[in-house]
Amino acid sequence: MAKTVGIVGGMGPLATIDLFRKIVESTPATTDQDHLHIIIDNYPQIPPRVEAILERGESPLPKLVESVCLLERAGVDFIVIACNTAHYWFTDLQKAIRVPVYNMVSCAASYIAERSEELSGPVLLLATLATIRTNLYQDAFAACGLGLQLPEPQEQEVLDKAVREIKSGELAQNPYLAEIRLMLDKHATEGTVAVLAGCTEVPLLFPYLGNTLKRFDATAILAEKVVKEATAE
């Protein structure tokens, strides 16, 4: 019998919908009953992760713990967290419960490491400044023996602004689309071969970027992992 999946979500809600949809679309199913039992705690009241890390704002940890405990009590077999930056508190969250939490950041790094022979150049990380400052992806890539390229400081500023706009619902009309397109084109001419969406808001912009760089999407990689783990014997 398939396992029950728990998702800590709401960071933001559109990114949670994206993960939910990617899990449903990755599930081999022809009827409702073939799909996975998924319990989602869409809890946007979890304090902002970026501000907690960069500006010593209120810690999201107590509400994150509340959420994983709610999911564990509800009977899920494992948990995933639909926010890359929140993985800064990963160890504390895993300690708070008995069911396993699968780590999106290390899943994405291993996934790319398994395909590194196909890559003829560096991968550019598209994440929040907070995720970059905490070295989440740099450490996970180093553990897999992979290098990772980071945006220039002014490019990073644009990305962080774009993420805030996504959180207020701006996708096709996101005011930073043109600047991100230019930035990706510039990196492509300099030898970058792929981008990694290491922020769950970033893949929401992928349909509007029209660039030919290979795209890795931590959300989609996590969705595949969820389906694999939930349906494993």
Next chain:
Amino acid sequence: MAKTVGIVGGMGPLATIDLFRKIVESTPATTDQDHLHIIIDNYPQIPPRVEAILERGESPLPKLVESVCLLERAGVDFIVIACNTAHYWFTDLQKAIRVPVYNMVSCAASYIAERSEELSGPVLLLATLATIRTNLYQDAFAACGLGLQLPEPQEQEVLDKAVREIKSGELAQNPYLAEIRLMLDKHATEGTVAVLAGCTEVPLLFPYLGNTLKRFDATAILAEKVVKEATAE
């Protein structure tokens, strides 16, 4: 403080994602924290509602009760059910818990009744045969003093097949799109002024129908109700 919303989902998962997305998009929000706390039990193992009604298949009631009880224990303030046909068991579900369950079928009927002066002709119900056989919408419309048009038997067959295809993921490529388009065009020439999606799968086809009939969508109406009730003082 906003109320916490519970959603009984998985019937099917794409329809649950649609309701979730419509709630998020109807919420006035510029940051994550402005959004609603929503707990979703996406439980596709609930036995098929249509087969239970039409073919005396396994009753979905025990698992539906399980789901509303799970949400109540998790602390939601009210519950909605992301499946019209499942509303056949509405009274039993409401009896099983103390928190209120808002009824999508009566919400949709009241919403249309409030706008009935704008309608110069009948509304056509697009729902499963099971929903039609149980008179859920006919009774709700009669209670509001509204008439409701039903598809011809052969049209209804097409609709039920289309819904099964949606449940296996067929949207833009749904093999029944052309027949549904023809059916709507025929009803429009005969005086129908609007359609009501009274099955949570049906609005998933709306982007591909290209017809000019006014569209009422029970899922979207429920999403508005959810936001209103959750943010009421």
